[in-house]
Amino acid sequence: MRRIPRLRPEPVLLGLLVVLTLASISFGTTSVRPADLFAVESTRAALAWSVIVEIRLPRTLLALLTGGSLGLSGAVLQGLLRNPLADPGILGISALASLGAVLAFYFGLWSVAAGGVTGGLLAALLLIGLAGRRAGTLTLLLAGVALSSFAVALTALALNLAPSPLAAYEMMFWLLGSVADRSWSHLQLATPLILLGWGLLLATRRGLTALALGEDVAHSLGIDLPRLRLLAITGTACCVGAAVAVAGSIGFVGLVVPHLLRAWVGHDPGRLLIASGLGGAALLLAADLAIRAVAQGPELKLGVATALVGAPFFLWQVLRMREAP
Amino acid sequence: MTRLVWNGISLDKAGRRVLDRIELTLHAGELLGIVGPNGAGKSALLRCAVGLDRPNAGQMQLEDRPLVRLPATERARRIAYLPQTTEAAWPISVRAAVALGRLPHGDGTSLRDQAAITRALAAVGLTDLADRPLTTLSGGERALALLARALAVEADFLLFDEPLAALDPHRQLAVIEVLVAEAAAGRGVGLVLHDLSLAARFCPRLALLAEGRMLALGPPERALSDEKLAQAYAIQAHRDQVEGAHLLVPWRRLPPVSES
Numbered sequence: 001m002r003r004i005p006r007l008r009p010e011p012v013l014l015g016l017l018v019v020l021t022l023a024s025i026s027f028g029t030t031s032v033r034p035a036d037l038f039a040v041e042s043t044r045a046a047l048a049w050s051v052i053v054e055i056r057l058p059r060t061l062l063a064l065l066t067g068g069s070l071g072l073s074g075a076v077l078q079g080l081l082r083n084p085l086a087d088p089g090i091l092g093i094s095a096l097a098s099l100g101a102v103l104a105f106y107f108g109l110w111s112v113a114a115g116g117v118t119g120g121l122l123a124a125l126l127l128i129g130l131a132g133r134r135a136g137t138l139t140l141l142l143a144g145v146a147l148s149s150f151a152v153a154l155t156a157l158a159l160n161l162a163p164s165p166l167a168a169y170e171m172m173f174w175l176l177g178s179v180a181d182r183s184w185s186h187l188q189l190a191t192p193l194i195l196l197g198w199g200l201l202l203a204t205r206r207g208l209t210a211l212a213l214g215e216d217v218a219h220s221l222g223i224d225l226p227r228l229r230l231l232a233i234t235g236t237a238c239c240v241g242a243a244v245a246v247a248g249s250i251g252f253v254g255l256v257v258p259h260l261l262r263a264w265v266g267h268d269p270g271r272l273l274i275a276s277g278l279g280g281a282a283l284l285l286a287a288d289l290a291i292r293a294v295a296q297g298p299e300l301k302l303g304v305a306t307a308l309v310g311a312p313f314f315l316w317q318v319l320r321m322r323e324a325p
Numbered sequence: 326m327t328r329l330v331w332n333g334i335s336l337d338k339a340g341r342r343v344l345d346r347i348e349l350t351l352h353a354g355e356l357l358g359i360v361g362p363n364g365a366g367k368s369a370l371l372r373c374a375v376g377l378d379r380p381n382a383g384q385m386q387l388e389d390r391p392l393v394r395l396p397a398t399e400r401a402r403r404i405a406y407l408p409q410t411t412e413a414a415w416p417i418s419v420r421a422a423v424a425l426g427r428l429p430h431g432d433g434t435s436l437r438d439q440a441a442i443t444r445a446l447a448a449v450g451l452t453d454l455a456d457r458p459l460t461t462l463s464g465g466e467r468a469l470a471l472l473a474r475a476l477a478v479e480a481d482f483l484l485f486d487e488p489l490a491a492l493d494p495h496r497q498l499a500v501i502e503v504l505v506a507e508a509a510a511g512r513g514v515g516l517v518l519h520d521l522s523l524a525a526r527f528c529p530r531l532a533l534l535a536e537g538r539m540l541a542l543g544p545p546e547r548a549l550s551d552e553k554l555a556q557a558y559a560i561q562a563h564r565d566q567v568e569g570a571h572l573l574v575p576w577r578r579l580p581p582v583s584e585s
């Protein structure tokens with residue numbers, strides 16, 4: 001049993017997030033010194049400002065929003081399903097959002113991001129329809145796994161039947177997940193839905209705390225379980241759907257972050273939410289910074305980086321858990 | 326008058342009649358034992374009272390008001406429920422688990438909440454283990470922690486499903502004394518138990534269930550008479566009077582009564 005540190009996790013993580021945000025705005029392939037921003041030469045100042053406002057700021061904000069969504073929804077779903085292996089991917093929401101985006105790309109519809117959002121919301125509707133409002137947790141989980149496999153199969157089919165190798169390549173690339181080269185219009189589309197999703201997810205806090213001792217106890221404590229499931233599903237669909245729609249699928253953040261922070265909040269699944277949201281944002285921002293720091297040749301995709309670092313790290317955690325009594 | 330009423334409750338589950346027109350009133354200040362063979366519907370009786378099972382016929386009433394009309398938090402404040410089995414999903418501390426009992430009242434941080442948590446921990450004798458993770462306790466200690474969680478609600482009615490099953494005799498007696506005290510303090514305690522000796526000695530009134538029906542309701546001498554024991558369990562009991570209390574020990578099996 002790890003000793004619970006005295007410091008509260010939320011302020012620590014918030015501080016870390018502020019440092020990472022400043023770093024993310026300061027570093028990049030074009031060097032911008034603070035002095036440049038207030039340079040007397042107007043072209044120099046304009047260039048500096050445009051690098052920061054048009055390139056780095058959207059990228060940073062998107063990393064924050066995406067990471068926060070993944071961390072928060074991961075914590076909510078692990079609490080709801082009472083399983084430390086749950087993550088936003090498990091209910092098929094990421095998979096359907098990816099499918100929506102790929103289909104939008106494939107048929108040249110509208111915008112890729114809007115396709116992703118539609119896919120995510122469709123996943124929520126399907127889950128609620130399939131599992132029913134009064135359905136239990138296991139039904140929900142199984143419906144999600146089925147939905148996820150089907151969406152992944154359809155995405156593979158779209159890639160398989162791509163009109164040109166270039167199109168398939170582009171779709172594959174998008175699926176790998178990245179926050180690079182995103183514009184304010186991407187953010188405009190995703191932000192309202194992400195914030196709405198966060199609101200819904202944070203409303204599950206009390207219910208998740210009560211669920212620590214099972215569904216019967218939670219019910220007897222006055223928790224409305226169908227409503228709790230509805231909040232968790234819709235909230236995840238909104239924020240993860242929107243995040244996947246603009247940033248592609250990024251794995252492991254939703255799984256690893258709640259896991260890392262759980263002991264720090266005394267294992268309370270409700271208290272984990274805010275810490276996990278902050279932690280997810282910090283982790284994704286750190287990963288994106290790391291990518292920019294090592295950038296040589298083609299830039300490493302964020303989704304690839306999180307999986308490459310996340311998987312061994314998770315395995316190390318599992319081994320540590322096995323050694324602990 | 327504070328009372329919880331099962332008003333003609335019938336419940337079907339998977340095509341089987343689990344409860345059949347149950348009439349029962351749990352009064353404030355009484356310790357009611359609910360006994361009966363496996364599958365008699367004892368757990369279902371409690372589950373109906375907290376809305377976990379929805380009766381096919383009949384109505385649960387709290388002080389003459391239909392229970393379904395009561396907001397969930399209000400019901401949770403009035404009726405505390407301890408399920409037969411509880412699986413802790415996370416290694417939360419004993420204190421955090423007990424604090425869950427305060428959720429219907431608020432966030433568990435007020436002085437009243439803290440006092441209730443401390444009282445509940447002391448009542449079951451787990452004060453020293455309050456900071457231990459629930460998952461590292463022995464089976465008996467864990468059962469006590471979960472019991473403390475239900476006590477911490479400080480509800481008017483306590484519906485406990487076999488809280489004694491995992492405990493050694495010393496702790497069984499300790500817990501039943503706590504429940505006797507809760508009843509003396511004015512709460513209505515509905516206790517499902519299998520130990521007929523403890524039931525006969527400590528519960529002034531017993532409800533004997535068999536195959537979903539209320540077979541007998543009354544003081545132990547009447548509810549657990551030779552005839553009723555034969556009918557419900559197909560057993561014979563050895564009886565005595567010790568210190569003015571009814572002593573009953575299940576003694577031998579009887580050949581099963583043929584269906585007429």
